[in-house]
């Protein structure tokens with residue numbers, strides 16, 4: 797997203813304020829061209845997180861962990877219960 801567009805959208809003070817900021821997550825300088833939409837910019841103004849890290853933080857919903865656990869209920873001690881050598 798273009799910086800002029802965001803200034804026109806009323807983020808002038810914010811733009812001046814955060815222009816030298818760095819992302820607290822990745823430590824990289826904020827690149828305003830990375831912000832995809834106004835929502836991402838507002839999130840950045842609140843949290844200071846760059847677009848890249850926002851994608852990481854807010855993409856958790858997309859990760860579906862439907863892997864089934866292969867539960868093996870084998871509580872039989874078997875040979876390990878044998879203590880015959882300990883005389």
Ligand SMILES: [Zn+2]
Pocket residue numbers: 819820821822823824845846847848849850
């Ligand atoms: Zn970042």
